[in-house]
Amino acid sequence: MTNPIEIARPNALGRRSLLQATLTAAFLARCLTDARAESPIGSVAAVRGDVFKEVRAEHMALAAAAPLFVGDVVGTGRVSRATLRLGADTVVLMGADVLLTIDSFLADAGGEITLQSGPILYDHDGGAAPMRIRSTFGQIAVRGTRFFAGPSAGVFGVFVERGSVEVTTTGGRVIVEAGQGTNIAQIGANPTPAAPWKPERIRAALESVQ
DSSP: OOOHHHHHHHHHHHHHHHHHHHHHHHHHHHHHHHHHHHSOOEEEEEEESOEEEEETTEEEEOOTTOEEOTTOEEEEOTTOEEEEEETTTEEEEEOTTOEEEEEEEETTTEEEEEEEESOEEEEEOSSOOOEEEEOSSOEEEESSOEEEEEEETTEEEEEEEESEEEEEETTEEEEEETTEEEEEOSTTOOOOOOEEOOHHHHHHHHHTTO
16 A cells, blocks of 8 residues: 555655745846846946936936936936937937936837936937837827927927927827927917927927927
8 A cells, every 4th residue: 555655655755846946936036137137228328417316215317328227316407418328229319408218128128218307319229119208298209210208489399300299188189290389288289280490490499309
């Protein structure tokens, strides 16, 4: 007759082995996640004036070549400028009094940036990796394109130099093609129909980030 204790013992050992394997896999996955989170996703290409980032309530001055990470809140002071490079193909020019958060970014899969204030010029010259630029006025969905977003002529404006973007607010949606712009007068307002901007307005918008 088979001893029942001898049958139960391998099962217990098997459960312990399975538990150990599960804990090991979870530990390795956590280490991999932490390593990815700590890997820089870009750097500061150029600065002029007061440029900084805030990480976990810590305020740090930024200089050229400083690494950037997911979760960084990057800002510029008055009469300041900064150029950020994300991955190999994305450049963000920041004008004065900008505050933005790099919420997520993967070179081949796109990401998301929250623009809290100020003007930026976004330029992605690579493939079709999607990006989203969020602000209190609405969301801008982009792929390979170059566009301005921020204060312009007393409103929040979006102007596309190359490619096209989709601007969505709680009030509506509009597709803006190259050479066109749209206005959002206030939070929750409809974006105006896409239309060409006057040369002087385009010049003023681009000068605000250069």
